[in-house]
Amino acid sequence: MNSKISFQDVVKSFPLKDTEFTALDGVSLDIAEEEFVTVVGPSGCGKSTLLGMAAGLQEPTSGRVLVDGRQVTGPGPDRGVIFQQYALFPWLTVRQNVEFGLRLAGVPAAERHRRAGRAIALVGLDEFADALPKTLSGGMKQRCAIARAYAVDPQVLLMDEPFGALDALTRVQLQEQLLATWSRERRTVLFITHDVDEAVHLAGRVVVMAARPGRIHRVVDVDLPYPRTEEIRLSAEFRKIRNTVWTSVYHQEPAAPAA
Structure with missing residues (x-):
């Protein structure tokens, strides 16, 4: 797979008063050109931090973020952020x-x-x-x-819960409109959400994050055809994938304590 976006063993820590908080710990993920990937996970799992580093708005404590094989060192016109x-x-x-x-x-x-x-x-x-x-x-x-x-x-769209503040009907309408636009334009999309149904409906792959420290818990392939019609959203196949993602998000084992 030719990676459009590549997270390579990314760690992001923030200093606290008497200690250090690790928001992301050893995250590695490759996103292919024209791929639509959603990221979902519990609060505090580092979803927005991950996107912020791809946007060049934050720097990793260690590891690298690459776009088109070049290390991200700041914002750029090749990446649109919403x-x-x-x-x-x-x-x-x-x-x-x-x-x-x-x-x-x-x-x-x-x-x-x-x-x-x-x-x-x-x-x-x-x-x-x-x-x-x-x-x-x-x-x-x-x-x-x-x-x-x-x-x-931009060649890459980075979207941080863009529909989170909208009512349910408007949210579904904008999901459909976004997918229609993506089908025509075929940009690479990294889309952060807290909504499992939205994550599955939009994506070719769903990345499930775990919290404290933030890390990739599971990657779920969404083997459903585009366009994602209402019939697909109501199908048994959709429910099965949705239940897999839901279980992965909300029934995670707690992180092991540091040695």
Whole structure:
């Protein structure tokens, strides 16, 4: 497998008052080009820390994170990052928000307009391109954030619980829209979630994390075809995989105490 993202024996520790907290301990994981991988696990297992290191927002204490064979040393336009919080500029329209990263990169106005328009169309916000964020629903704001990430043409999408704050119906709608966009664009996606059903529905593989210290507990292959229809979501095969992931998340043996 040609790895698009590679975590190589990654350890991440944080100093505390009288000791040190190990958020991740010896994590190794390879994600192939165009693969959609979800990461799920109990609170405190280091899911967001893992994504933050792939984004270049944090550095490993030891080990390496590689993208396209190059060590990650900071943020870059090859990686689009989408958080649970929309982080939109309230005084800018949808189009201006989507163009923001392109403007910072010095992309000429005509090209900015073209690329932003294409990204806005991908997420179905054409009719709201000139609207301010205050007029948008939560789901529409998140679609705007996704469009902004797509506009800079990243090869990797890093998504940290992007639908976590949304109501159940909007969440399902955005899952379907994200998969439809991924099917056309085929970016490599690392998607953090606390929702087991979401993890299984979206992914080709589900990485189950264990906590304290954060480590990979199990990797579950999701041998279900795309597109992931409602029929697949309600199938016996889906339930079987979902139950495997659920058991792996919520019935883990506690970590052995350090020697």
